[in-house]
Amino acid sequence: MEIKDSYELPLSKERVWAALNDEQFLKRSIPWCEKLERRSETELAAEVKLKIGPMSTRFTGNITLSDIDPPNGYTITGNGKGGIAGAASGSAKVKLIEDKDTLSTTLSYEVSAQVKGKIAQLGSRLIQSTAKKLSKNFFGSFVKQLEDMDKS
Amino acid sequence: MNEVTKIDGIGSSVRRTEDKKFLTGKGRYTDDINRPGQVQAYFLRSDVAHAEIKSIDTKAAQSAPGVVGVFTGSDIAADKVGGPICGWVVPCRDGSSTKEPPHPLLAQGKVRFVGDAVAVVVAETMEQAKSAAELIDVDYNELTPVVDFVKADEGAQIHEEVPNNCYFDWELGDESATNKAIESAAKVVKLSVRNNRLVPNAMEPRSALAEYDSLDESYTLHTTSQNPHLTRLVLAAFMFAIPESKLRVIAPDVGGGFGSKIYVYIEEAVCVWASKKIGRPVKWTADRTQAFLTDCHGRDHVNDVQLALDENNKIIGLRVDTVCNLGAYLSAFSVVVPTILHGTLLSGQYDIPAIYTNVKGMATNTVNVDAYRGAGRPEATYLLERTMETAAKEVGMDPAEFRRINFIPKDAFPYQTQVALQYDIGDYEPHLDKAMEMIDYSNFEKRRAEAAKRGMYRGIGMSSYIEACGLAPSAVVGALGGRVGQWESASVRVNPTGTISVFTGSHSHGQGHATTFAQIVADKLGIPMENVEVIHGDTDKTPFGMGSYGSRSLASGGSAISKAVDKIINKSKKIAAHLLEASEDDIDFKDGKFVVGGTDKEKAFGEIALAAYVPHNYPLETLEPGLEENAFYDPTNFVFPSGTHIAEVEIDPATGVVEVVDWAACDDFGNLVNPMIVEGQVHGGIAQGIGQALLEDAHYDENGQLLTASYMDYCMPRADDLPSFKVGYTNTPCTHNDLGVKGCGEAGAIASPPALINAVIDALSPLGVTDMSMPATPQKVWKAIQESQSVAAE
Numbered sequence: 001m002e003i004k005d006s007y008e009l010p011l012s013k014e015r016v017w018a019a020l021n022d023e024q025f026l027k028r029s030i031p032w033c034e035k036l037e038r039r040s041e042t043e044l045a046a047e048v049k050l051k052i053g054p055m056s057t058r059f060t061g062n063i064t065l066s067d068i069d070p071p072n073g074y075t076i077t078g079n080g081k082g083g084i085a086g087a088a089s090g091s092a093k094v095k096l097i098e099d100k101d102t103l104s105t106t107l108s109y110e111v112s113a114q115v116k117g118k119i120a121q122l123g124s125r126l127i128q129s130t131a132k133k134l135s136k137n138f139f140g141s142f143v144k145q146l147e148d149m150d151k152s
Numbered sequence: 153m154n155e156v157t158k159i160d161g162i163g164s165s166v167r168r169t170e171d172k173k174f175l176t177g178k179g180r181y182t183d184d185i186n187r188p189g190q191v192q193a194y195f196l197r198s199d200v201a202h203a204e205i206k207s208i209d210t211k212a213a214q215s216a217p218g219v220v221g222v223f224t225g226s227d228i229a230a231d232k233v234g235g236p237i238c239g240w241v242v243p244c245r246d247g248s249s250t251k252e253p254p255h256p257l258l259a260q261g262k263v264r265f266v267g268d269a270v271a272v273v274v275a276e277t278m279e280q281a282k283s284a285a286e287l288i289d290v291d292y293n294e295l296t297p298v299v300d301f302v303k304a305d306e307g308a309q310i311h312e313e314v315p316n317n318c319y320f321d322w323e324l325g326d327e328s329a330t331n332k333a334i335e336s337a338a339k340v341v342k343l344s345v346r347n348n349r350l351v352p353n354a355m356e357p358r359s360a361l362a363e364y365d366s367l368d369e370s371y372t373l374h375t376t377s378q379n380p381h382l383t384r385l386v387l388a389a390f391m392f393a394i395p396e397s398k399l400r401v402i403a404p405d406v407g408g409g410f411g412s413k414i415y416v417y418i419e420e421a422v423c424v425w426a427s428k429k430i431g432r433p434v435k436w437t438a439d440r441t442q443a444f445l446t447d448c449h450g451r452d453h454v455n456d457v458q459l460a461l462d463e464n465n466k467i468i469g470l471r472v473d474t475v476c477n478l479g480a481y482l483s484a485f486s487v488v489v490p491t492i493l494h495g496t497l498l499s500g501q502y503d504i505p506a507i508y509t510n511v512k513g514m515a516t517n518t519v520n521v522d523a524y525r526g527a528g529r530p531e532a533t534y535l536l537e538r539t540m541e542t543a544a545k546e547v548g549m550d551p552a553e554f555r556r557i558n559f560i561p562k563d564a565f566p567y568q569t570q571v572a573l574q575y576d577i578g579d580y581e582p583h584l585d586k587a588m589e590m591i592d593y594s595n596f597e598k599r600r601a602e603a604a605k606r607g608m609y610r611g612i613g614m615s616s617y618i619e620a621c622g623l624a625p626s627a628v629v630g631a632l633g634g635r636v637g638q639w640e641s642a643s644v645r646v647n648p649t650g651t652i653s654v655f656t657g658s659h660s661h662g663q664g665h666a667t668t669f670a671q672i673v674a675d676k677l678g679i680p681m682e683n684v685e686v687i688h689g690d691t692d693k694t695p696f697g698m699g700s701y702g703s704r705s706l707a708s709g710g711s712a713i714s715k716a717v718d719k720i721i722n723k724s725k726k727i728a729a730h731l732l733e734a735s736e737d738d739i740d741f742k743d744g745k746f747v748v749g750g751t752d753k754e755k756a757f758g759e760i761a762l763a764a765y766v767p768h769n770y771p772l773e774t775l776e777p778g779l780e781e782n783a784f785y786d787p788t789n790f791v792f793p794s795g796t797h798i799a800e801v802e803i804d805p806a807t808g809v810v811e812v813v814d815w816a817a818c819d820d821f822g823n824l825v826n827p828m829i830v831e832g833q834v835h836g837g838i839a840q841g842i843g844q845a846l847l848e849d850a851h852y853d854e855n856g857q858l859l860t861a862s863y864m865d866y867c868m869p870r871a872d873d874l875p876s877f878k879v880g881y882t883n884t885p886c887t888h889n890d891l892g893v894k895g896c897g898e899a900g901a902i903a904s905p906p907a908l909i910n911a912v913i914d915a916l917s918p919l920g921v922t923d924m925s926m927p928a929t930p931q932k933v934w935k936a937i938q939e940s941q942s943v944a945a946e
Contacts (some may be wrong), residue, residue, distance in 0.1 A: 001358070083286040084282065084285065084286045086199050087199055114267070114368030114855060115857070116199040116855075116857060117266070117857075118441065119858075120199075120853070120857035120858070120859065120861075121441055121444070121445070121857070121858055121861030121862060122861065122862050122864070125864070125865065133407075152311075152814055
């Protein structure tokens with residue numbers, strides 16, 4: 001499953017890049033995130049609680065950053081185990097492109113996600129819409145926080 | 153035999169005696185049975201399709217509340233318990249045999265499909281077992297899954313023992329003669345078809361309750377089985393190496409099987425093993441998700457067909473190249489289904505002078521595929537009848553006439569096909585004619601035109617099928633790679649008052665044996681049916697028998713009962729002769745009475761029974777007391793039911809929905825014992841076939857995740873998907889069993905899918921549609937309509 005979208009931000013690329021690498025900032029952008037801790041330069045530990053169709057599941061897992069190309073983008077990959085509900089994994093390629101004329105930055109992402117176990121068996125028809133919603137929520141609130149900070 | 157129809161004898165539509173308990177909810181299924189001290193088993197299953205197991209940490213689960221044991225593959229290996237076995241293998245083209253990889257009870261080192269059992273948790277309650285299973289940490293090293301079976305040979309190797317993921321590469325028939333026929337043909341009709349993968353969906357999920365008696369070191373297993381004796385044999389001899397006498401297997405009421413409950417699965421074996429390990433009775437019952445994931449699926453073939461015709465449209469050759477998906481492990485009959493039960497049926501009802509078929513059975517990271525109602529024969533019938541219809545249209549003949557000119561003529565029986573089978577008897581034109589009459593075939597074009605006025609596409613399609621069932625002559629089975637005999641047993645016990653207890657090796661899980669078998673005995677002995685009780689499903693009560701599948705119960709099991717009753721009658725005549733002071737040769741048996749020919753001297757059957765058990769006036773010096781006889785019946789041939797089904801459909805171009813508006817089924821099942829039960833079997837079979845043709849499709853994604861694992865995504869036929877069926881019969885009695893019976897259990901599921909798809913294509917033929925794959929879902933049909941219209945617009 002693939003999801004693509006992009007946002008235009010009235011901010012410099014460096015500013016957006018810094019936020020993308022601030023785990024506290026990221027955590028605030030993920031309302032369903034219960035824990036996000038940095039383990040190393042490229043690794044984070046996460047706990048998220050998600051509702052997919054009829055199933056409400058807590059996933060624990062690792063997040064790794066790769067293809068790091070400051071300040072142009074990275075690939076963020078997550079693997080989560082949801083116990084009896086199964087497991088989910090996904091990655092998002094995040095790219096930042098700055099428009100020097102308007103002093104704005106376009107954040108674009110491409111998400112691919114996979115699910116296993118009960119989530120796949122019972123919720124496969126719900127995954128696409130759920131993943132879309134979650135991606136939109138995350139990047140939407142990430143952008144909104146940045147904009148708010150910029151205003152304040 | 154059908155001439156004299158008695159109220160409760162052969163040929164009478166007696167209401168099913170077993171229905172009282174089923175219709176009132178009083179059936180007693182495995183999960184209804186509980187034992188003191190019983191614990192629950194829950195299987196932790198792999199959620200990845202293909203992976204090495206790096207480690208399994210069960211520590212936290214071991215100490216979770218209520219847990220009495222957590223076991224993994226290494227515990228099974230330590231106890232040297234074997235796994236399920238393959239009951240039938242075939243030779244390969246290169247001279248090697250079928251590759252048989254081991255199938256451990258719990259995964260050892262590797263998991264091979266989503267649902268593969270990795271560990272079992274045994275706890276006081278199911279909730280506790282499930283909760284503890286969540287604490288087990290399995291670390292997988294994921295491997296690339298093999299899902300597309302057609303390209304499985306290019307994928308990662310699933311078993312060390314199975315190079316190129318090919319279990320077998322089998323052939324049958326004369327390749328060079330067939331290729332010659334194709335080369336010299338006036339016309340070659342080519343077609344590729346796919347037989348969609350199905351989930352069996354028995355109403356009752358699989359279940360097992362095992363208990364161990366430490367005093368006499370014996371086990372009792374209640375389980376959902378179609379063949380309790382085979383289950384006992386496999387568990388005792390191949391898995392646990394214990395004497396059969398130390399294991400009692402009871403298959404109580406079983407709520408549907410359709411093939412899926414033939415095999416010994418790992419779960420019941422693990423329950424048996426754990427019951428001793430823990431020292432308490434262990435129960436496991438699948439939930440519906442587990443049934444979807446782990447019951448053996450059915451079908452899943454692709455077939456490339458070439459049909460060679462001469463200038464008179466007579467068939468001169470048939471070549472079929474098949475690839476089939478057998479899943480992650482070989483199941484009991486998974487090898488025989490796409491080979492012996494498929495390749496040998498390719499002659500259908502037709503006189504075909506040259507046939508060749510090649511079948512490759514592939515391993516994939518999906519659950520095992522094995523017999524499902526029809527087992528190989530629906531696949532053969534589908535490809536053949538789709539090709540017949542396509543050929544008829546390509547040569548511009550009416551499909552009925554094209555079939556008719558190619559039928560094996562009535563006077564050609566016994567007919568030796570080019571694919572091993574010899575049909576003993578049949579007559580195909582009468583059921584074609586009758587089915588056409590039943591559905592008013594000659595006026596179809598008027599109905600099509602009338603439907604067109606309403607904006608609907610109406611189509612008609614037929615299928616003339618043959619089935620080889622009533623498994624089967626043991627010597628033939630052995631020669632073809634079978635590892636079991638295929639006879640059936642019966643023990644008929646006359647009780648002192650003249651009532652009868654019939655112990656059968658067949659197993660009823662919906663077929664109505666308690667009624668049908670009682671009718672046979674009542675008819676032969678001239679006694680009321682209610683005096684006959686049929687006992688099945690318990691290895692401690694019934695003689696060793698092969699169980700029920702492959703439409704064999706009446707032809708094989710019923711014949712065994714008939715033979716045992718004949719022995720009862722023979723012995724009774726001796727007793728009667730003594731009591732009536734006559735010569736045995738002068739005793740006639742009719743309507744339940746032994747009469748001295750030409751006199752009014754007679755003894756009723758009940759009097760004979762009493763004399764046998766109270767032998768005060770009895771020829772003890774020459775005859776044993778008592779009246780009980782066994783029979784083991786080994787058929788001399790398969791039985792060959794045949795028939796023609798015609799489907800009529802209407803398609804709404806706005807939605808693509810196919811409505812089945814009419815259905816005529818005319819079958820030759822030989823003599824009918826209970827026409828009502830037979831009709832019920834026909835209805836059920838057609839319903840399942842309509843499910844396959846229009847609705848059902850088991851689908852794995854590219855990662856090997858089963859996406860159709862619930863009724864949200866796997867569509868079963870419902871009452872409003874089905875028309876009112878017109879059911880009729882012709883009769884050419886089977887020549888080689890006493891009852892003259894064939895088999896009817898699978899016929900509907902075999903005949904119906906091609907008839908229905910032929911009708912769908914016929915409906916869309918004005919648009920230029922010539923092919924449609926199963927299931928013909930509204931989306932697929934709608935798309936075909938749209939595409940044809942866009943082509944027309946160009």
